[in-house]
Amino acid sequence: MHAHQLCFEDVKRGAALTPLVKHPTTVQLFRFSAITWNAHRIHFDKPYAATEGYPDVLVQAHLHGSFLYQAVADWAGPRARVLRFGWQNRGIAVPGDVLTCTGKVTKAEDGTVECELEERNQKGDLCASGWARVELPRRG
Amino acid sequence: MTISIPALAEQLKPYVGRSERSDLGVMRKEMFQRFAVAADNLNPIFFEPEAARAAGYVDTIAPPLFLSAVRNWQSGPPQDSLRPDGTTSHEFAFLPLEGLRIMGGGQDLELHAPLTNGTRVSMELRLEGIELKQGRSGDLLLIKVTQIYRDDADRPLVTCRETFIAR
Secondary structure (H helix, E strand, C coil), X not given: CCCCCCCHHHCCCCCECCCEEECCCHHHHHHHHHHCCCCCHHHCCHHHHHHCCCCCXXXXXXXXXXXXXXXXXXXXXXXXXXXXEEEXXXXXXXXXXXXXXXXXXXXXXXXXXXXXXXXXXXXXXXXXXXXXXXXXXXXX | CCCCHHHHHHHHHHHCCCEEEEEEEECCHHHHHHHHHHXXXXXXXXXXXXXXXXXXXXXXXXXXXXXXXXXXXXXXXCHHHCCCCCCCCHXXXXXXXXXXXXXXXXXXXXXXXXXXXXXXXXXXXXEEEEEEEEECCEEEEEEEEEEEEECCCCCEEEEXXXXXXXX
16 A cells, blocks of 8 residues: 655646545544653543633644654655655544545655645634655666 | 732743753654554555665655654653643753743744654754733733754754744
8 A cells, every 4th residue: 555656757846646644533643642641631542622712632642743744754665755745633523424535736856746735624724834845766 | 829920921931042961862763653553644654664765765764844843852751740631841951931821823944854763863942932922811921942953963853943922
């Protein structure tokens, strides 16, 4: 499933990344909080999250980041190297949401590409935006 | 507990430019593989040495967000010293941020080298700057930090830049 490899020669400015769709669940959020040792109750305690005005427990900032990172890394393939990656959270997401990560190439030069990334929910609301600089192998 | 944000900004000023380095311990693949599973990213370069070698690595590697996502590398504060919302400012080690509500909302990562099993990692936390702002619900303090993660040979693995909002 990860065998695909993109080469620098295959990419032009404006090209779209392969979209990645994620379906976060309460179990996933619990496990992500546990492994990052993050006890913030808005991520696992729905009645508490309601006291802060949220409809359910919230997807963690770094889980949004991980989804966007996976979108760019899976698209680029295992021999690519992500040199720089960043993201900003823009809106909340909760279990049951369908999060689609997309992106496009904004620059392709000297074996590296730069990408803009977005994660949106099923209503089209922006949940996170991101950026990446990726070194791609050359063909041959 | 009421904390004056402008007073705290004054208190933090002498810390701008200062840094502190801490030992995070030896990283084990089981921990970063759990992170990959929790993030629903089953890329074999995180789990299978052969797949990692085929991709040009010496061994399985950690997902690049792993280091900067973990909030605390020690035991962490006991439950009764967490705030009612479960958070803590314990991870800001040397900065006087007790009692504040601190939120992150993204990071900018330079990925220098991959993290592999058995590597001892240190982290240097540097306060880059502070900025007082007026939010809709009162004063906010933007706290700009850089975290540099290095391996036991002092090679940088990840440089993480992040701005936290304290209120």
